Amino acid sequence: MVSVLNMLLVVVLLLNLFVLGASRIRALIQAAALQGVLLGLMLVLVHEHLTVRVIIIGVATILIKGSVIPQILFKALREAQIKREIEPIIGFLPSILLGALGTAASIGLAARLPLGAGHAQLLIVPAAFSTIFTGFLLLTLRIKAITQVIGYLVLENGIFIFGLLLIEAVPFLVELGVLLDLFVGVFVISIIIHHINYQFASLDTRRLSTLKE
Amino acid sequence: MTILTILIHLLLLLSMPPLLLGVISKTKARFAGRTGQPVLQLYYDLARLLRKGMVFSTATTWVFRAGPLVTLASILIAGLLVPLGRFNSPIHFTGDLVLFAYLLGLARFFTTSAALDTGSSFEGMGAAREVMFACFSEPAIFLAFLVLARLSTAVTVSLSPMLLGPLTVPLGGLPIASLGLVSAGLFVVLLAENCRIPIDDPNTHLELTMIHEVMVLDHSGPLLGAILYGAAVKLFILSAVVLHIVLPFQTGWFVADWALFVFEMLGVAVAIGIVESVMARLQLRHVPTLLVAASLLCGFGFLLMLR
Numbered sequence: 001m002v003s004v005l006n007m008l009l010v011v012v013l014l015l016n017l018f019v020l021g022a023s024r025i026r027a028l029i030q031a032a033a034l035q036g037v038l039l040g041l042m043l044v045l046v047h048e049h050l051t052v053r054v055i056i057i058g059v060a061t062i063l064i065k066g067s068v069i070p071q072i073l074f075k076a077l078r079e080a081q082i083k084r085e086i087e088p089i090i091g092f093l094p095s096i097l098l099g100a101l102g103t104a105a106s107i108g109l110a111a112r113l114p115l116g117a118g119h120a121q122l123l124i125v126p127a128a129f130s131t132i133f134t135g136f137l138l139l140t141l142r143i144k145a146i147t148q149v150i151g152y153l154v155l156e157n158g159i160f161i162f163g164l165l166l167i168e169a170v171p172f173l174v175e176l177g178v179l180l181d182l183f184v185g186v187f188v189i190s191i192i193i194h195h196i197n198y199q200f201a202s203l204d205t206r207r208l209s210t211l212k213e
Numbered sequence: 214m215t216i217l218t219i220l221i222h223l224l225l226l227l228s229m230p231p232l233l234l235g236v237i238s239k240t241k242a243r244f245a246g247r248t249g250q251p252v253l254q255l256y257y258d259l260a261r262l263l264r265k266g267m268v269f270s271t272a273t274t275w276v277f278r279a280g281p282l283v284t285l286a287s288i289l290i291a292g293l294l295v296p297l298g299r300f301n302s303p304i305h306f307t308g309d310l311v312l313f314a315y316l317l318g319l320a321r322f323f324t325t326s327a328a329l330d331t332g333s334s335f336e337g338m339g340a341a342r343e344v345m346f347a348c349f350s351e352p353a354i355f356l357a358f359l360v361l362a363r364l365s366t367a368v369t370v371s372l373s374p375m376l377l378g379p380l381t382v383p384l385g386g387l388p389i390a391s392l393g394l395v396s397a398g399l400f401v402v403l404l405a406e407n408c409r410i411p412i413d414d415p416n417t418h419l420e421l422t423m424i425h426e427v428m429v430l431d432h433s434g435p436l437l438g439a440i441l442y443g444a445a446v447k448l449f450i451l452s453a454v455v456l457h458i459v460l461p462f463q464t465g466w467f468v469a470d471w472a473l474f475v476f477e478m479l480g481v482a483v484a485i486g487i488v489e490s491v492m493a494r495l496q497l498r499h500v501p502t503l504l505v506a507a508s509l510l511c512g513f514g515f516l517l518m519l520r
Contacts, residue, residue, distance in 0.1 A: 006390045100509045
């Protein structure tokens with residue numbers, strides 16, 4: 001079970017690198033969605049005994065992160081009529097290298113943390129740190145509003161991975177609440193994207209800082 | 214038994230490589246709905262080229278003539294260092310992995326020197342590309358070797374015990390995550406080193422976009438045959454290296470293990486054919502990204518082993 005879980009986490013790490021290197025926004029959305037599906041699977045795998053609660057949360061995660069949110073983003077993409085992130089603040093290859101450095105650092109950091117006995121061989125903590133770091137990189141290094149939304153999603157995926165460790169302790173409602181928040185967040189942002197695009201004919205967030213009354 | 218092993222090793226190393234290229238092109242043809250050329254086409258081509266005469270430009274020197282021969286020789290020696298299947302290689306000693314990597318480097322040096330010797334601007338461009346991509350794929354090979362050295366229990370750092378290392382570990386104890394990363398990285402290197410799609414297209418007819426093919430435009434006759442044969446042997450060797458990591462299995466019987474090895478090699482050829490059929494060639498400026506990613510994969514594999 002540990003090796004299956006680690007394999008899935010390695011795929012999550014690879015998706016992080018892919019997200020940093022891809023310029024097509026469709027591919028970005030698909031990668032973030034695939035991460036979401038993997039998270040749902042891991043949620044079910046991490047438990048020794050399956051309960052109805054775990055299955056409900058797992059299925060809800062897969063549905064929301066893997067299907068509903070990507071659909072909303074694809075719709076926003078169609079309306080905005082953009083296909084790629086053309087001029088990131090830092091190029092794609094340097095971003096990949098930064099992401100790799102971040103992953104190496106998170107593996108080092110996780111080795112120093114006083115983790116529980118069962119958690120030390122799992123890759124959960126390094127994968128969580130690395131995914132959070134990737135989300136931050138996307139949020140700061142990309143210009144288009146929609147890519148930043150994907151960065152936010154990846155960041156949330158990282159926090160979710162960290163939550164896998166605590167799953168026994170967190171009540172059911174809190175988890176569903178987080179999923180709902182995420183859903184509403186993406187929903188609102190996609191409406192905002194629509195409006196930005198409608199008003200300014202561009203999704204460049206740098207222009208938002210020069211807004212005047 | 215050891216002499217028999219060495220004989221089979223030599224036999225496979227010398228005779229099987231063109232078959233792999235035949236299988237690749239047959240797979241591609243099937244994907245495209247064509248009948249395709251015969252599986253043994255490269256053997257016929259080699260026989261035809263060996264009977265032909267050679268044409269040398271007056272601008273070339275001995276480097277141009279030595280290039281293909283040195284390349285072929287160093288690739289064949291590298292082939293003697295790699296264990297095939299579960300059997301030890303004919304030559305193995307401490308540190309032979311460095312010799313292996315730089316025999317491939319020597320081969321590349323002479324291919325590119327011969328290309329530069331012609332003074333053609335296209336060939337110079339191809340040589341520059343070949344060397345640049347090699348810079349990116351070499352770290353991946355060494356990082357992969359680091360992972361294998363860490364995994365192997367042998368005292369000496371040598372290719373045979375390292376590559377046979379995954380066999381000695383019971384299946385449950387294998388670090389699947391890092392081996393998976395390393396095999397993905399090495400597969401990309403395999404495609405890059407052998408000029409396959411998505412890095413290079415062996416069937417392209419436009420000099421501007423060629424990498425490997427453009428360097429050998431001026432060679433003809435037996436020397437061209439040596440180049441084609443050398444490329445096939447290189448594919449064979451690197452596939453054998455990748456196989457050790459992807460499928461570390463053995464049956465325990467002498468004959469069955471050799472059969473398994475041949476079968477697996479054909480499987481790798483089919484896999485390369487499938488990759489070539491379903492992917493388009495990358496833009497040249499995106500190739501370094503892919504190769505750096507391959508190095509990173511191997512690097513992650515190593516990091517995970519260290520944990």
